[in-house]
Amino acid sequence: MRAVCLAGSLLLAAPLSAQAYQCSLPRTASVPAIERDGPARSAPVTGYTLALSWSPEFCRMRENDRGQARQCSGHAGRFGFVLHGLWPDGARSWPQWCATRARPSAQTVARQLCRSPSTRLVARQWAKHGACMTRQPQTYYRVSNILFDSLRWPDFDRLSRKPDLSAGDVRDWFVAANRGWRTDAVGIKLNERGWLEELRLCYDRRFLPTPCDRQRLGPADDSEVKIWRGL
Template sequence: MRKWSIKSGNPHPVRRTGIFAAFLALASSLVIAPAQAQSYQCGAPTGLSAPAERKPASEPRRIKPVAGYTLALSWSPEFCRMRQDSRRDKTQCSGDDGSFGFILHGLWPDARGPAYPQYCASTKPLPPAVVKRNFCMMPSANLMAREWAKHGTCMTKRPETYFRVSRIMFDAVRFPNMDRLSRKPLTAGQFRNAFAAANDGVQPNMIRLKVNKRGWLQEVKLCLGKSFRPQRCPAFMKATKPENAIKIWRGA
């Protein structure tokens, strides 16, 4: 089990200017076990690029104090279930560039209410080195560009910093045996218990699930405080009822 503990000091309150400076200084004190393989035979395709993401006209720009974070983990087999032939999702779903279990959807800053900060600054295209370095964690250049524009700009000025911290948090997560869980009747409460049991210091009330209308697991969200430690999810964050049955798609 991976222990969610920081052995020295407390990070300073997070601000967009100088963001993560204290956290990155403490990163060496995070005892992170070797990352579980969530990608198989993964390799970034050549010529991959991530153009700058523009703020949609329908989306407001919200600059707010950061009160915590959400680490959103997408279950790729379910996402790709009907997208194997999609040109838009080719790098994640075709199997040509790897097979994926959990991927990082994003590291999101939260406010004290449901109106979270977003699109805090305009962006430039992501450096190719950033796209290549993070591909096996987030196997979509378009997703990287969107997450940086919508969420990362509210946390730091540099995409390298945003994705570096995202990798630290993603690599710290231990995942339960999804194959075993997929082969038996399962409720949302039982899944949260299994996920929490795999991560020392994480409780079921620190986890939220996204399940589609057909009952299949789509996403796991881990609630984090300002110091990036897991914390109880806020009351305004929608929760799947513990007794609800859920299913896990293993892939074709």
């Protein structure tokens, strides 16, 4: 009942295009080499996490960082939530850095840059996570994109202005905009100062919303949340 009431008060929920304002795709892109920075770990996949970074917070104090120019300078568009990655989960730990010789092509990387505006981010997500899920990078990105593009977004600018904003408010607004979702499947990651960094959406093996474990769920519903608008 609470979600129904919220749905009536939200501004029109927006699809992908509202998350990448005036972004245009390059024809090609360089594919950076990715070095493994942790242990290789193979395990049966029990579910998935779709990690979505809140770009205004990520770009705070990075506007002049040349390494983050596409996402943060404003010259390649403005971003809301960006696709950090699709991560496989396991029963006791998560698979990562699985052995593969496959690498995404320059064209494949370029096609991702309005969803994940960093060539290094795109290449790293395949190397660290995608190779534990599929044999080919194209399949990994296609599944990631289907999930990301299916989401609808409440007005987070309006939400950020709500007095006494809580983690429960963020979950409620997201669920009100996305039929079939449940609040305990919407994980939240805050930084040490309490500002929203990411949503972490929890899926089962069939890619249906499922309750997050404690680590992915993040702060309790009554926890204070702040959302940086990039102003």
